[in-house]
Amino acid sequence: MITYSSFDHSVWPFLFILIAGVLPTAVWRWAGVFLVGNMDEHSQAMVLVRCIATALVAAVIAQFVFAPTGALAQVPLWLRAAAALIAFAAFLIAGRRLLVPILVGEAILIAGILYLEVFPSTLL
Amino acid sequence: MFKFRVLGVAKPLQQREKAGSSAPETDPASLLPSTGAPLPRFGPVYDWAWFPRGARNLFSLPSLILCSAFIGFGGIVREVGIPPWQVIFMVPAIWALPSHLVLVAGIAAGASFLTIAPAVALAAMRMMPMTMALVPEIRVAGTKRWHLLLVSNLVAITAWVHTLQKAQEIPPRGRLPYFTGFALANMLAVTTTAAVVYSVAAVFPPILMAGLYFLTPLYFASTIWNTARFKAEHLALAFGFCFGPLVALVLPQANILLGGLLGGVFAFLAHLTVLKRQRVT
Numbered sequence: 001m002i003t004y005s006s007f008d009h010s011v012w013p014f015l016f017i018l019i020a021g022v023l024p025t026a027v028w029r030w031a032g033v034f035l036v037g038n039m040d041e042h043s044q045a046m047v048l049v050r051c052i053a054t055a056l057v058a059a060v061i062a063q064f065v066f067a068p069t070g071a072l073a074q075v076p077l078w079l080r081a082a083a084a085l086i087a088f089a090a091f092l093i094a095g096r097r098l099l100v101p102i103l104v105g106e107a108i109l110i111a112g113i114l115y116l117e118v119f120p121s122t123l124l
Numbered sequence: 125m126f127k128f129r130v131l132g133v134a135k136p137l138q139q140r141e142k143a144g145s146s147a148p149e150t151d152p153a154s155l156l157p158s159t160g161a162p163l164p165r166f167g168p169v170y171d172w173a174w175f176p177r178g179a180r181n182l183f184s185l186p187s188l189i190l191c192s193a194f195i196g197f198g199g200i201v202r203e204v205g206i207p208p209w210q211v212i213f214m215v216p217a218i219w220a221l222p223s224h225l226v227l228v229a230g231i232a233a234g235a236s237f238l239t240i241a242p243a244v245a246l247a248a249m250r251m252m253p254m255t256m257a258l259v260p261e262i263r264v265a266g267t268k269r270w271h272l273l274l275v276s277n278l279v280a281i282t283a284w285v286h287t288l289q290k291a292q293e294i295p296p297r298g299r300l301p302y303f304t305g306f307a308l309a310n311m312l313a314v315t316t317t318a319a320v321v322y323s324v325a326a327v328f329p330p331i332l333m334a335g336l337y338f339l340t341p342l343y344f345a346s347t348i349w350n351t352a353r354f355k356a357e358h359l360a361l362a363f364g365f366c367f368g369p370l371v372a373l374v375l376p377q378a379n380i381l382l383g384g385l386l387g388g389v390f391a392f393l394a395h396l397t398v399l400k401r402q403r404v405t
Contacts, residue, residue: 017217020230024245032255035252041253049253050253051395058361058365063369064341101346
């Protein structure tokens, strides 16, 4: 099994990042350059590619809400979920502007954390 | 052969006429009739005066959100214990936040290259349709394939959305420089941000770090919703968001890969069902 810490050499981590992170990302961009004009952007295959690509990023997004790391992990799940869902609902209602979900989501999250700090364990 | 086909003569010509009225310089190539053959070129291929104009847009809301999202990322890599030079290398070299997150999560879990690389590849799949949408906008007569291959490495959601929105206001020869300027400025700012945060992350109060981490899901969900071309993509966003955590309950390591694949396939099946129904009625 080849992992990030397989070899002790100082160049290995960079090589690992290159083959496990940089190349798997870059090939899609290069494929895009080669496929322009050769592949119909409205074909069903393209819809499938876009659906899977979108759902994969959505799964990454979900991880931030349901299983985050770091400082966000200290915030209770119900607060993260409520902030995310209300923020997205506000985004859909308020003309799909980028600033709306950012302000609403952050306001609920920060207000919730502060509330829990002042009144610990009053909610859940 | 491909070289002649990729030039996409018809569409850029119309755009050139539109943009020509606002721009003082008229493209001599646009005066020639469209024959489908490669156009003879006069003067430089690109108008690099648009490079600093693109770079100047670093002071915009999306760039600010992107930099803030990378403050969160700087905190994550610090927790995982990846040394600063590797962070400074991976941020611009990968240049796609979902790929960064999947790679770092994989490294943190001590996962094998054979597990991480396919997961990163799938998380970066969006780069292909994004590049395919950008190329016809920035390509002009005289654009070589290697120009596009080089510039494609800068494709990521922020600069991509911004350039597609602005493309009609920019003369065709200025679009590739504009995109490059904006993307490189973002790359520099974001890498610096991640590196600086890395060295001072312990100083940030947890409430601030939590708020900054939370920017990433908010930013990605709304930008991807806005840039969807088919309704099925909206469904895919919702399905991926639900299936990811559901898969995590059964197979904790495979939530992104399997949840994403299932979500995408189900959204596509829904798309096909709707298509079939429309054809019947």
